[in-house]
Amino acid sequence: MPIRIEILLLCLLVGAATYVFRFLPLRADLSAMRPGGILARFLAATGPASIATLFVVSVLPVLQGDLLSQAPLFSGVLAVLLGYQASKSVVTATLLGSAAYGAVFALI
């Protein structure tokens, strides 16, 4: 099973950047960064913006079918919302959403 050089490069580039994001702020003195400052706002907005974008793009293909075929999606979304509300856990909510999607998919 080979590994393409461009995929290895992608892994190393993104892996290195992600490691820097996780590790460097532990060492850096962030007191210079004003909590409500422009950089803080940019960093704070990038995460929600990217995740909202990815959620929308990942459900768009399902939303283009008929209403019945969208029932698993709505059930899954509802289960994630309720699951997160109840558990405050990303992993639990994800698993509940996935299970609900599968259950309704099996029913129809």
Added chain:
Amino acid sequence: MMSDTRPSTFAAGLFAALPIVLGYFPIAFAFGVAATGQGLSGLEAFALSLFIYAGAAQFLAIALISGGAPLLVGALTLIAMNIRHVLYGPALMKRAGAQAGRRFGWAWAFGLTDEVFGAALGALARGRVFSEGFMLGLSLGAYLSWLSGTALGAYAGGGALAGYPVIEAALGFMLPALFLALLLSILTRAQLPVIVVAGIVATALTLLWSGTVGILGGMIAGALVGVLEFLDADKN
């Protein structure tokens, strides 16, 4: 609430990782299956987990790779997505207190994912004393679960679930479910305009152009709204 006064050892960290281990394994399995199903080799799927170790970004990487996105565009999109991690270290250390050690941060910070951060913060909130050994155990347990789930999913292969359409459908929804749950976990009132604009721009560009353009455009538009809100607030 009872304060958690047990010693914060490496073993205690591993034990605390158990809920994450149980959750990560099936998601990583789904990732391994999806990656090989989209034409990546088992080794490529494993390398994504080994080096990047960020679930949502890895699922997106599959879409970008199979969609033929140029390396630089793909890397920048994934890096932008992971920027949120810069906030975790300082938030954790603030909660841990000024005297908390960070000598081995280079090791345990590699595994400071959304869920590990959440679990560590939760443990500290319940009164557990911060220790680097505990953080190492917590991070390592979660990482090993992610790697083994990926390996098994990649080994099972893209066609592994062809005879089980319900499981295949459920695993297929795991990615949108993960995005939505992550969104809920970081949602604040101030971020609502960012999220709405990012969603609208992403939808429009995806329908008019392509998924890759939609993702990039949505991210940039949302981040700009965050900055514009700041400039607006600064003016008033």
